[in-house]
Structures are given as C-alpha cells and as structure tokens.
Amino acid sequence: MAALETMRIFDGHNDFSMRLENAQGEADYNLFFNRNSEGHLDLPRAKEGGLCGGLFAVFVEPPASSESQDDATKRRLRMQPLQFDFALSVTNRRIAMLQELAARSNDSVVIATTVSELERAYSAGRFAIVLHLEGAEAVHPSLENLESLYGAGVRSIGLVWSRPDAFGFGVPFDFPGSPDSGPGLTDAGKELVRACNRLGIMVDVSHLNEKGFWDVERLTERPIVATHSNAHALCPTPRNLTDKQLDAIGASDGIAGLNYAVQFLRRDGQKNTDTKLSVMADHVAYIAERIGVAHVALGSDFDGATISKELGDASGLPKLIAELRARGFNREELEMIAWKNWLRVLAGTWR
Numbered sequence: 626m627a628a629l630e631t632m633r634i635f636d637g638h639n640d641f642s643m644r645l646e647n648a649q650g651e652a653d654y655n656l657f658f659n660r661n662s663e664g665h666l667d668l669p670r671a672k673e674g675g676l677c678g679g680l681f682a683v684f685v686e687p688p689a690s691s692e693s694q695d696d697a698t699k700r701r702l703r704m705q706p707l708q709f710d711f712a713l714s715v716t717n718r719r720i721a722m723l724q725e726l727a728a729r730s731n732d733s734v735v736i737a738t739t740v741s742e743l744e745r746a747y748s749a750g751r752f753a754i755v756l757h758l759e760g761a762e763a764v765h766p767s768l769e770n771l772e773s774l775y776g777a778g779v780r781s782i783g784l785v786w787s788r789p790d791a792f793g794f795g796v797p798f799d800f801p802g803s804p805d806s807g808p809g810l811t812d813a814g815k816e817l818v819r820a821c822n823r824l825g826i827m828v829d830v831s832h833l834n835e836k837g838f839w840d841v842e843r844l845t846e847r848p849i850v851a852t853h854s855n856a857h858a859l860c861p862t863p864r865n866l867t868d869k870q871l872d873a874i875g876a877s878d879g880i881a882g883l884n885y886a887v888q889f890l891r892r893d894g895q896k897n898t899d900t901k902l903s904v905m906a907d908h909v910a911y912i913a914e915r916i917g918v919a920h921v922a923l924g925s926d927f928d929g930a931t932i933s934k935e936l937g938d939a940s941g942l943p944k945l946i947a948e949l950r951a952r953g954f955n956r957e958e959l960e961m962i963a964w965k966n967w968l969r970v971l972a973g974t975w976r
C-alpha cells in the first residue's frame with residue numbers, strides 16, 4: 626500500500642476543552658502538549674494527522690450532579706435549559722484555559738480571530754484555535770455581553786445545543802427522527818443572528834431544529850454553516866441535514882462539516898465503533914454530489930463523539946483522506962474538503 630499522504634486539515638468542531646477541564650475545574654495542559662492514549666486530540670496526534678487547526682467548542686454541561694444520579698437522570702438534566710450566570714462563568718473559565726494553553730505553548734498554538742492569522746499560523750507551523758460557543762447560553766438574551774465575548778476572541782456561535790435556550794430550540798437525539806422538532810428562533814434569536822452578522826461572528830446551525838434553520842436562512846447575510854452535521858438521507862437522525870437544508874447551505878455558499886460520530890453516520894444509527902471509513906466517505910460524496918464539493922468540509926467532533934475504530938483519533942486523518950481519494954476526489958477537491966472551503970467561508974463571515 627502507498628504511504629499515506631498528510632494533508633493540511635482545518636476542522637469545524639471539537640470538544641477538547643471539555644477534556645481539558647477536570648471535575649475540580651482545573652486544566653492539565655499536558656493533555657494537549659503531550660501524546661495521550663485517551664481521547665482523540667492533542668498536538669502530537671494533530672501533527673501526525675495533518676490537522677493544523679479548528680473550531681474549539683466551549684460546551685457547558687449542567688452544574689455538577691451528585692454521584693447518586695443514574696445515567697438516565699444525567700441525560701435528562703443535560704436537555705434542561707441552563708442559567709445564564711452559570712453558563713457565562715463556565716464559558717469564561719474555558720476560554721481563559723484555552724488562552725492559557727496558547728500562552729504556555731511556546732508559540733506552537735495560537736488563538737486565531739482572522740483568516741490572515743490562520744494563514745500566518747499555518748506558514749509558521751503553529752496550530753490555530755478558533756473559539757466557538759456550542760449553544761449560546763453564555764450570551765445574555767439582551768445581547769449586552771456579545772461584544773465582550775467577541776473581544777475575548779469568540780468568532781463562532783451555535784445558536785443552540787440540543788436543549789432550548791433564550792434564542793431557539795435544539796434537536797433531540799431520537800433515532801430515527803426529523804429535525805423539524807419545534808418552534809423557530811425567538812425574537813432574541815433573530816436579533817442574535819443579525820448581531821453576529823454585524824460583528825463578524827459565524828453562526829452555526831448544527832443542533833438547531835429545522836424551523837430555526839429556516840429563520841437563519843431568511844435572516845443571515847452570510848454563508849450558512851453547519852459545523853458538524855451529516856446527510857439525513859443516509860442517516861435519519863434529527864442531528865443531520867435534510868436534502869432541502871443541504872440545498873439551502875449550497876445556495877448560500879456555506880458548508881456542512883462531516884461529523885465523525887458513528888451514530889450520525891450509520892444508516893442504523895447505532896453507536897458502533899466498527900464503522901468503516903467508507904461510511905464517512907459516503908456522506909462526503911452524497912453532499913458533494915448534491916450541492917457541490919465547495920460545500921462539504923470536515924467537522925470531526927473529536928473528544929465529543931464515539932468515532933470509527935478504523936480512524937481512531939486525529940492521527941488517523943490521512944486514512945480518511947486516502948478513503949476520499951479512493952472515492953474519486955482529486956487533489957484540488959481534497960484540499961477544498963480538507964481546508965479551503967473552511968477558509969473561504971470564514972473569510973466571508975468574519976470582518
């Protein structure tokens with residue numbers, strides 16, 4: 626077999642910050658700087674895989690629950706709305722940790738807020754982190770602190786996670802299921818889309834329900850981006866995008882980032898790590914065929930998902946690229962999927 630090719634990759638979604646902070650609220654930065662056997666993402670494994678940067682999600686879990694709670698209770702609590710003050714304090718702490726990570730990195734990691742910073746980081750061999758909020762609970766419904774989050778470096782916001790917030794309603798995880806699962810954006814949600822457009826913050830529609838998606842489609846003046854969602858036609862989970870949603874993403878010059886979570890890839894929706902790379906390639910090929918290769922990218926969900934054993938972790942990315950090449954994508958198309966589409970969309974979103 627030919628040697629695997631390492632290609633520049635920019636990724637639309639990971640949950641590393643959840644792994645970085647332990648139960649005591651402290652960070653162990655070696656989890657990023659050293660090669661770990663746990664999780665999917667650290668600097669050595671990213672380098673091996675060609676991964677040069679990506680959107681780092683700040684996801685706020687519910688307040689620490691007592692040990693006595695069973696898994697069903699924990700799952701239920703995760704779907705309940707969060708308090709703003711709590712969400713903001715966790716978010717500020719996580720952002721500070723990611724900034725500290727960059728500060729301690731000996732110039733090997735930067736927080737990027739512009740496309741030229743991303744390009745400079747790549748040229749200098751530095752890993753680039755883009756700050757993303759997964760769910761907008763840390764944004765006050767009056768939007769009074771949006772500019773201060775922007776000032777802290779946040780350049781991408783998912784309007785909701787899969788629980789309701791002040792801005793809209795997320796999709797459940799039922800399988801099979803439709804993303805058309807509730808009302809559209811609230812008035813605050815519509816204001817948030819406009820404000821993000823104005824400031825130059827990317828709006829992420831992953832986890833948003835379908836009526837909310839169409840509200841974004843009507844309101845936004847920017848490309849529509851689903852950072853980590855797949856094709857509903859191939860795997861009918863509410864977390865995936867229907868053909869009509871994909872068409873709207875293509876028409877807006879946006880992108881859908883391939884989510885590696887096996888239960889969002891497989892036709893049977895099973896959380897089974899014996900899932901072939903070809904199943905991942907199926908989604909890329911489907912989206913590329915339907916709306917064009919300019920509108921599909923990568924959105925791994927590393928450290929937030931159960932992924933294919935064959936891929937393993939970030940160091941396995943060249944295997945995914947090889948699978949896509951075997952599927953018939955040429956060099957130029959692979960580069961679009963791996964990073965160029967992301968940079969085009971960020972350039973069209975940030976200012």
Ligand SMILES: [Zn+2]
Pocket residue numbers: 759831832853929
């Ligand atoms: Zn997610």
